[in-house]
Amino acid sequence: MEAFDNGAGHVTLLSKVTAGKASANLNGIESITELAKATGLNSFGMEAVKRAKVWQSKIPVLLVPSKEFKVPSFDIEIDIDLENSQAAAQEAGLEDSPGRDVLYMYGFGIHDRTINPDWRSVTVDCIDDFSDTDESEFQIYSQMWQRLEEEVAKAEAAGKSVGIFHFGAHEQIWWRKFAHIHALKQGTPTLDRVETFMSKYLINLLPIARQVALPVSGYSIKTLAPLAGFNWEVDSAGGDNSIVVYQRAISSKSSQQEKSDAIKWLRDYNRDDVKATFAVREYLRGLKFE
Numbered sequence: 001m002e003a004f005d006n007g008a009g010h011v012t013l014l015s016k017v018t019a020g021k022a023s024a025n026l027n028g029i030e031s032i033t034e035l036a037k038a039t040g041l042n043s044f045g046m047e048a049v050k051r052a053k054v055w056q057s058k059i060p061v062l063l064v065p066s067k068e069f070k071v072p073s074f075d076i077e078i079d080i081d082l083e084n085s086q087a088a089a090q091e092a093g094l095e096d097s098p099g100r101d102v103l104y105m106y107g108f109g110i111h112d113r114t115i116n117p118d119w120r121s122v123t124v125d126c127i128d129d130f131s132d133t134d135e136s137e138f139q140i141y142s143q144m145w146q147r148l149e150e151e152v153a154k155a156e157a158a159g160k161s162v163g164i165f166h167f168g169a170h171e172q173i174w175w176r177k178f179a180h181i182h183a184l185k186q187g188t189p190t191l192d193r194v195e196t197f198m199s200k201y202l203i204n205l206l207p208i209a210r211q212v213a214l215p216v217s218g219y220s221i222k223t224l225a226p227l228a229g230f231n232w233e234v235d236s237a238g239g240d241n242s243i244v245v246y247q248r249a250i251s252s253k254s255s256q257q258e259k260s261d262a263i264k265w266l267r268d269y270n271r272d273d274v275k276a277t278f279a280v281r282e283y284l285r286g287l288k289f290e
Helices: 019-025 032-036 043-057 087-091 134-157 170-181 191-201 205-209 221-228 239-250 256-285
Strands: 076-084 103-112 124-128 162-166 202-204
Touching: 019 043, 032 043, 076 134, 076 170, 076 256, 103 134, 103 256, 124 134, 124 256, 134 162, 134 170, 134 191, 162 170, 162 191, 162 256, 170 191, 170 202, 191 202, 202 205, 205 256, 221 256, 239 256
Parallel strands: 076 162, 162 202
Antiparallel strands: 076 103, 103 124
């Protein structure tokens, strides 16, 4: 696709431009170079024209210039990212996981911007358990929920604003699962309490990023982070590999060293997932539009 039209690239490299949508909306145009010069297309096509121009220029532009672009900012910014055992299935868009899906790790970084504005000063930590049981999942949920409530209360008691950032709907889906699946256990918040907390404090970066045409093929955190100059330290970072490594971490057939190495990889991977949300947010904040 990148080599198409002497290196100009095929239109399906552009975000949201699938083969089917290209066929239906681009009047037979296949080259990004040709698309960038096109006029008179429908609304989808003209948005694709913007994406084609950004692909060539490498200069981001707002898809809707009349709409205000703003990344919320707070005195205390908390970034969160969970890891579940069937992450690869979710990333692939499968409705049903091929195996039991369990939350096994929750990573977080807490940044007090009133003390040091540089997010790189943040220490990223995680709560994890590799027992692969409902009880271990509940303990991770409970500890993370309690930590978030405590951090919010502490910030507000100090007169500081606070926001909790994540990337994609994944976190919200799993907090609702917590309230539903573990509803009968002591310490589980009600769904109403979860919804109220999320609506007040959680900010999903993905819809914000999607307001901008960027010179990349999609809007996953793995795609956007390199724009911010951030890269994962672990090899083969991604949900597809994490599911394999997780199985190694919990398998009775794995040696103790294999388990230890797998757990370290998963912790390092999650740490960088959290750092990536910080990096992408700062990148988005730094964009200037004419």
